[in-house]
Amino acid sequence: MSGAPRLESSLEIAAVAPAPWPLRADGYALVLRQPSGRGVRCAMFVDYAASPVGPYRELLMIDRTIAIAGRRFPTISSIYVSTQESVDNGRRNWGIP
Numbered sequence: 001m002s003g004a005p006r007l008e009s010s011l012e013i014a015a016v017a018p019a020p021w022p023l024r025a026d027g028y029a030l031v032l033r034q035p036s037g038r039g040v041r042c043a044m045f046v047d048y049a050a051s052p053v054g055p056y057r058e059l060l061m062i063d064r065t066i067a068i069a070g071r072r073f074p075t076i077s078s079i080y081v082s083t084q085e086s087v088d089n090g091r092r093n094w095g096i097p
Helices: 084-094
Strands: 024-033 040-050 056-068 071-081
Touching: 056 084, 071 084
Parallel strands: none
Antiparallel strands: 024 040, 040 056, 056 071
8 A cells, every 4th residue: 555645845845934024905703602601703705915925815703802911812723724825824924723
């Protein structure tokens, strides 16, 4: 039984686009109150027409909070993008898994 061929990491081939990024985009946000009544959930859909890595689309889920200095702040729990260049540079620039 032979395994799949090993592919070169996309981090080695994608163009490097250091932060900060000037962006041009349209977007939508859907905000829902959680059934418990404590806090909200948000889904954001963004269509980037121009970025240093070219056009791409993004889906963000904001449904958790983190504690900082005794206060709670919303945080992104999941993020999905439509191009490998955005994935690779998000990892490089901001440590996004």
